[in-house]
Amino acid sequence: QVTRKFRDEPKPRFGLLRSREFYMKDMYSFDTSPEAAQHSYHLVSGAYCSLFQRLGLPFVKVSAATGSIGGTVSHEFQVPAEIGEDRLVLCPHGHFAANVETLREELSSCPACGTKLTQTRGIEVGHTFYLGTKYSSVCKAVFYSPENKPQLAEMGCYGLGVSRILAAAVEVLSVEDSIRWPSLITPYQLCFIPPKKGSKEEEEEGAVLLEQLYDSLSQALPHLAGDSVLDDRTQLTIGKRLKDAQKLGYPYVVIAGKKVCEDPPIFEVWQQNTGEVLFLTKEGVIELLSKVQI
Template sequence: MVSKTSARFFHRLSTIFQPISVVPKNAEVKKVDITSRSQRLMLERGIIRQASPGCFHLLPLGVRSLEKLTDLVDTEMRKIGGQKVVLPTLTNSKLWEVSGRLETVSSELFKVRDRHNHGYILSPTCEEAVSSLVASLAPISHKQLPLRLYQITSKFRDEIKPRFGLMRGRQFLMKDMYCFDVDLASALVSYKEICHCYDRIFEKIGINFVKVLGSSGHMGGNLSHEYHYKADVGEDKILSCPKCNYFANVEVSGEQECPKCGNTSVEISSGIEVGHTFLLGEKYTKPLNATYLSGDGKPTVLQMGSYGLGLSRILAAALEVLSSDDEIRWPPFLAPYKVIILPPKGGSKEEIHLKNSNLVQSLYARLEQVDTLKNNVIIDDRINLTIGRRFLEAKKTGYPYIIALGKKITESPSKLEVTNLQTDEQLHLEESALLDYVSPKETCAVDRLAFLRSSTPI
């Protein structure tokens, strides 16, 4: 089987910190605290651990998934000229006074004071901070524009009632991009390009989503779109018109009829907001004096856009949409590991049959050679447990492919049992056929036509 010497080169489940903690469904105290399926499953399967209300420890399997999402976002941001920065978590309160937001969103802000009694905010978003950064260099040359700066950092919001686990917490991981342009026409070009980038990101994640006209709210500006996963637990209400394919948050459209075509047979559904885009204009750049030097040599106020993706929320929302009440289902693109191998139980006739075989190691190595599976294979080496027990746990954790070395490995030809959780197929395959089965390149799970039907164009 897997020797101690060679096993250290493999991903092994026995070395993963995954504290399983089954939450009793009939526990009254838990009914108050746990308010969504994804929250309960992530707690039960050791993906997250609650630290305090609205704050969670993200554990190794969750970190792997979030890192995959972060890598995807980084790749797509670079394609549109995004430059990664890290802005301070603490923002001087005076900047928020200048923009006018200190009072309008005061109740949601974590405010602190230093030893000199200077006020700071734990940033929920960074429009003021990045505008101040650009203003400190102003006026910049028009040749430097558009300037697209983004970061992926923890943000903070003093939620009055944190709920739904990672979907509405006090600390969350967000990708926020800030784009500066010479005029509104150029800013709109940037807006469309970044929205198309968001489309690609959500298509690659592979869950049907809807893009809707959104409210600018306290952020300001004159154009806004939201990205949603439809789910009953969603706190936003989305109006959709099947007649003209108009989609909007009811905050901007009302619930009686379509504002575009007047159709009264509109549909209202619940959505989880996972992304938001804003065309802000001069909302922050003018009061903070962020300017550029135009071609005629005059300082001119920059036009700004702000673009957010809730990465930790996307992770939880994806599980909310795909999972059953008892078992996690990952979008394959974000699964912590895509394949888990279950060797025979120690002392079983199957284990004895493989005593002098390196089947587990060779299978692992050959799977790792598949482009889409590189660094995505793990062995459940807890051979003190039966295959059946480990299989049930693997299903609950949601590994897309479960490969069991069961009774048929003693037959001639030897066959492996593969379970595909995406299709609910269970097949017995020879090793070569198994490799062919898991080798096809990943395709986007989003029905492109369905996507086009369920998105409001810019």
């Protein structure tokens, strides 16, 4: 389940990274044997890894302290970042990764290959715990075996910080003066910028041509239709609106600029995540956007 949580956080900070209200995904697993429970644990950890990969977020899975939750095995999913509150040690070859909290003594080289460990800070975005029977024994969470004997359920507990993933993604992917979003969670994929009121491009039907582009796009790629914003503040120059669009980080900005008066009309497309600017016909824009995953 994904729900809103409230925590009496003594030091809320870093915007959404540490706040008193946040969204979290929670999950518990109940199995009939330790082997089955470990299998569930691996399935969920694997799903978390592929989630972060699909988001395009750099992350490390580190062994973690079980803390107040308890249990025997625990991993954190950490996004390396300067402002992170956790300290991590990593083998550069990927053999070993741990939250410093878990180490009983200073560890300077990888237990597997002996390479010097590197230190980094991380933002915790997910946590998994193998709980065993710690809670099922207290709460008497039993099931009946085929021999009709009551047995304690083997449990696991899993969490993803939904609002924190958003904040961490913005933190690590963005550049100096503008936001960068993972394509899968960007609020909008596209921003359309029609010509300025009273400009030559407006007289030459630039706004109408842009609207026709949007209509064709909605037909060809209906999943993008609701993922688009029209910046119709046409009292502002295109340049001013483009600046705003760059700050907000729409992955694609489609502009009816000077070349919209050509035959066929050419649209200017800013691909923010790569920094490229393309000049494309209507068909070219649709072709480009057909590759977008949402």
